Amino acid sequence: xxxxxxEFFLRNNVxxxxxxxxxxxxxxxxxxxxxxxxxxxxEAYRGVVDKASHAYGGKRTARNEVMYxxxxxxxxxxxYGIHHLFNVVTNKEGTPHAILIRAxxxxxxxxxxxxxxxxxxxxxxxxxxxxxxxxxxxxxTLHSGEPLSGKxxxxxxxxxxxxxxxxxxxxRIGVDxxxxxxxxxYRFRLNEKLIxxxxxxxxx
DNA sequence: CGTACGATCTGCT
DNA sequence: GCAGATCGTACGA
Numbered sequence: 314x315x316x317x318x319x320e321f322f323l324r325n326n327v328x329x330x331x332x333x334x335x336x337x338x339x340x341x342x343x344x345x346x347x348x349x350x351x352x353x354x355x356e357a358y359r360g361v362v363d364k365a366s367h368a369y370g371g372k373r374t375a376r377n378e379v380m381y382x383x384x385x386x387x388x389x390x391x392x393y394g395i396h397h398l399f400n401v402v403t404n405k406e407g408t409p410h411a412i413l414i415r416a417x418x419x420x421x422x423x424x425x426x427x428x429x430x431x432x433x434x435x436x437x438x439x440x441x442x443x444x445x446x447x448x449x450x451x452x453x454t455l456h457s458g459e460p461l462s463g464k465x466x467x468x469x470x471x472x473x474x475x476x477x478x479x480x481x482x483x484x485r486i487g488v489d490x491x492x493x494x495x496x497x498x499y500r501f502r503l504n505e506k507l508i509x510x511x512x513x514x515x516x517x
Numbered sequence: 518c519g520t521a522c523g524a525t526c527t528g529c530t
Numbered sequence: 531g532c533a534g535a536t537c538g539t540a541c542g543a
Contacts, residue, residue: 365524372540376539376540390524391523391536391538392523392524392525393523393525393526393535393536393537394522394535394536394537395526395535396525398524415524438526443525444525445525445526454538487523487525491524
């Protein structure tokens with residue numbers, strides 16, 4: 314087990330990093346409660362040149378300011394007034410790259426996550442989406458700007474490797490407004506068969 | 518200051 | 531399959 318450090322996030326290819334994050338574990342320790350899940354889906358947002366990015370064209374506001382900082386911090390924002398979407402900031406200071414974590418397979422602290430999600434069962438939909446993933450892990454907008462090497466939120470490599478063919482690239486979700494950039498294959502998702510197998514193994 | 522809307526989820530049909 | 535929820539943020543006046 315290895316906690317990913319600054320050197321992992323400071324690299325400049327956010328699309329490669331996004332693919333590499335599939336299979337890593339997103340872990341939180343919030344109010345003394347440890348919870349985690351294996352990342353099964355991500356999306357890359359490639360900074361000022363990406364029409365789907367909050368930083369497109371160099372847009373810089375109080376909300377997205379942390380994107381302009383060095384990689385290795387969280388960027389959490391509220392979507393549709395309800396959902397707290399968690400992103401990993403990458404690349405050096407001044408290049409606002411980010412990766413949206415879209416889904417996890419729940420692993421540690423299942424009982425805690427079920428309470429947070431107000432669920433009594435671990436269904437397939439339990440944390441299959443960026444809003445439900447953050448809710449399960451207890452991540453809120455107040456955690457925006459947190460360093461990921463810290464004690465609250467971090468990402469672990471537990472040695473799980475997938476074949477490149479098992480990580481499906483495709484267009485990002487919900488970014489139709491981004492014109493031709495909406496078609497870029499910046500979404501990475503573990504193939505459904507593997508998701509099912511791993512889910513069955515961990516939740517039986 | 519007023520207003521429109523979003524990197525979504527859920528429950529109901 | 532679809533509408534409603536729900537509110538911080540962005541942006542124009």
